Amino acid sequence: MWITIALxxxxxxxxxxxxxxxKISNTLNRIGAVVLAYAVGLVLGNIGLLPTASDALVQVLGGTRTFLPEIELQEFMKNPEFSGSDQTYNQIAQLQESIMNYSILIALPLMLFSLHLKKWLRNAKSTLLSLVLAMVSLLVAIFIGYYLFAHNITESAKVTGMLIGVYTGGTPNLAAIGRALNVSPDIFILTHTYDLIIGSVALLFLMTIAQRVFNIFLPRSGVIRKAENVMQVEIEEEDSHLENYDGLFQRKNLPDMGKSLFYALIVFAVGGSTIFFVPKEDQVLVIILIITTLGLLASLLKPVNKLKISFPLGMYFIIVFCLALSSMANLREMFQIEFLELFLYVLWVVFGSMFIHVGLARIFKVDTDTTIIAITALTYSPPFVPAVALALKNKDVIIGGLTIGILGFAFGSYLGIFIGKIL
Known part of the structure; x- marks a missing residue:
């Protein structure tokens, strides 16, 4: 119990x-609270402070779940290979996943309340173009990688289907495709492990230096190019420093914070209630879609939109999300790589598709931030969009990123299963 309370x-x-x-250190301020949370979480999860699952529990989880429901746990405890620390591990894993889920579902509406939908609609063409470029880049990288590495990979066609799913909708799509294609547990776990390892490195790149690197090749955010003319659009003063949390520590903002949280909880309650009406495999997609829609509609209401404190309050919950997520990662898996071809395949898909996407974005003149957020939305799913937007210090890309992520989430499983079947 004390471990739960402490966590x-x-x-x-x-x-x-x-x-x-x-706030007190310029150096840390340049790094950003989101990146720091990611680093602190990785340290917590890898210094041996938290209990680990026994081999028996890992096998039961099968790589598709992080914890067992109470009924299954009680049944597992009858297993002679059950370890005393498994129950504590299961309890902590359940807590971590709950904190991740609740924090992101509350953060999403909070961050949408103060956004300007009309402003995003003016840039919708660029966002949808970036979605198409991201999908094309992924498919090109997938097929190149398949013909480079697949001949030495067990169940290579099924692995290809899973990679398409995970990089268009995240882990839920990976799990769905893995079950649909009847992938062996060993291959599934190994593919998922490599995805976590390489994906963590790629996410860190996107949140830190990607913006500066991509700016060398792509138009900066806020620059629109038409035919032979180049028009400079000034970025609003309110977005000049996105990670500004000062308002959270001012007593005068407490009433607005209370209102923002109240409205967010209403949106969360309505979105969450849909779990009773949709199949379990579609619940995450439907909840995110409804919460995003309600958050956007609420932003059109002046009493809600004027609550500017809602955005930094949402950023606080994003930091909570990043902290919980990164504390679940296991860096020790990096030293247990056994199948080089599979590792290289995943590595190529992640960074090869990114390279191809940047090349296409340069041809079609898509700006840096839209490109980064499109990569993030497809590779890591919608919940990661606000966190990367914070690192980019550009909240205007959030709505477009959520749109890309939800569309990828919706179609990724179908595309992955189809490709896995035809190869």
Missing amino acids: ILFYLLMPVLLIYLC
Whole structure:
């Protein structure tokens, strides 16, 4: 029990400390609270402080789940290979996943309330173009990788289908395709492990230096090119420093914080209630879609849109999300790589598709931030969009990123299963 209480306090209070440290240190402020949370979580999850699952529990989880429901846990405890730490591990994993789910579902509406939908609609063409470029880039990278590495990979066609799914909708699509194609547990776990390892490195790149690197090749965010003319669009002053949390520590903002949280909880409750009406495999997609839609509609209401404190409050919950997520990663898996071809295949798909996407974005004159957020939305799914938008210091790309992520989420499983069947 004390471990649960300590972890809850850690996940809720550590973001406050990180925000404060960024406020008093220019160096840490340049890094950003989101990236710091990601780093702190990785340290927590890999210094041996938290219990690990036994081999028996890992096998039961099968790589598709992080914890067992209470009924299955009680049944598993009858297994002679059950370890005393498994129950604690299961309890912590369930807590971590709950914190991740609740924090992101509350953060999404909070961050949408103060956004300007009309402004995004003026740039919708660029966002949809970036979605097409991202999908084309992924498919090109997938097929190149298949013919380079597949001949030495067990169940290579099924692996290809899973990679298409995970990089158009995240882990839920990976799991869905893995079950649909009847992938062996060993191959599934190994593919998922390599995805986590390489994906963590790619996410860190996207959140830190990708913007500066891509700016060398692509138009900067806010620059629109038409035919032979180049028109400069000034970025609004309110977006000049996105990670501004000062309002959270001002007593005068407490009423607006309360209103923002109240409205967000209403949106969360309505979105969450849909779990009773949709199949379990579609629940995540439907909830995110409904919460995003309601958040956007609420932003059109002046009393809601004027609550500017809602955005930094949403950023706080994003930091909580990043902290919980990164603390679940296991860096020790990096030293257990056994199948070089599969590792290289995943590595090529992640960074090869990114390279191809940037090349296509240069041809079609898509700006840096839209390109980065499109890569993020497809590779990591919608919940990661706000976190990367924070690192980019550009909240205007959030709506477009969520749109790309949801569309990828919706169609990724179908595309992955189809490709896995025809290869």
